Amino acid sequence: ESTRSKLIRLLADAKESYISGQQLSEQLHISRTAIWKHMKELEKDGYVIEAKPKTGYRIKKFSGNVSSNTITWGLNTLWIGKEIIHKPTVTSTQVVAHQAARDNSPHGTVVIADEQSSGRGRMERVWHSKKGKGVWMSIILRPNIPPYMAPQLTLMTATAIAEVLDQYDGIQPNIKWPNDILIQNKKVAGILTEMQAEQDRIQYVVVGIGLNVNQDNTEIPDAIHYRATSLKMETEKEWPIIELVQKILEGLEKEYESFLKKGFGDVKSKWENYGFRIGEMISLHSGTEKKEAVFLGIAEDGALLIESSKGEAEKIYSAEIDWFVED
Ligand code: BTX
Secondary structure, three states: OOOOHHHHHHHHHOOOOOOOOOHHHHHHHOOOOHHHHHHHHHHHHHOEEEEOOOOOEEEOOOOOOHHHHHHHHHOOOOOOOOOOOEEEEEOOOHHHHHHHHHHOOOOEEEEEEEOOOEEOOOOOOOOOOOOOOOEEEEEOOOOOHHHHHOOOHHHHHHHHHHHHHHHOOOOOOOEOOOOEEOOOOOEEEEEEEEEEEEOOOOEEEEEEEEEEOOOHHEEEOHHHHHHHHOOOHOOOOOHHHHHHHHHHHHHHHHHHHHHEEEOOOHHHHHHHHOOOOOOEEEEEEEEEEEEEEEEEEOOOOOOEEEEEEOOOOEEOOOOOOOOOOOO
């Protein structure tokens, strides 16, 4: 753990009360001048710090600015986010995360940006990432699982996000297979999982999460207006981005640990709690073939499960699904 995050933890634990410079310098094994320099850095991040002679330091006001320090402050995880790379503007946090992974950044490294100039979705699609209005982040994972299991990480991430949103009043999330989070049939979040692997071994996975938080109606591009939403649009209030990031990271760590320990079965049943249109008729097409079937849920390996014409469960690995009945 870095000195900065230890300092943050000490200050956070002290809540409103003062901690003396002496105490800090003993616990962190650094000089009082070094502590003073750290405090100056924290002020740049938006904290208001009171330094009272002969008494010590105290946090007067927390910061709402997203930064590596503000996310670390109060983050309750063991390994996700022990390393946080925050940038005001990037092309895509995926690109930065891939580079960081190649440079040996550890399992659990988080890359987060205020703004993405070319945020991406699946299949070269665009992900709109307005400055300061959402969670645009990528997480580096180094799981010891075979590559064919990687899609299960997407389902696991979607489950973790749905569970976080579900904690808030007035939000009822659904997961549209495999990777979108919807509120009232509109997309509020998307997940993009990219993997670097050899034949039978994953080198690393980058899980990208885009969550629309504080956009107003006018800040969602016209073209996707009818199928995109933000938490603010759903609830008519501003949402705390730092808190959302922390809860997502905490939820993801728990979900990941349980996935590795207990396997996918546990994720599957939680996923199905939120599954969009489970039990309903959906239409699928692959190539020229088109069919309608009842959507049963997901299989033990994460595949989509439908009811075949013979009335049996059938696994679907690749097909386009028309989720919405056109009118
Ligand atoms: P997707 O391919 O399932 O969805 C992309 C589609 O969603 C677009 O074609 C568009 O119709 C719609 N869309 C674009 N932007 C938004 C938005 N802000 N809200 C709702 N709908 C939108 C989903 O891909 C995966 C997206 C992952 C985004 C994260 S952000 C952090 C990381 N960095 C990065 O470049 N991508 C990921």
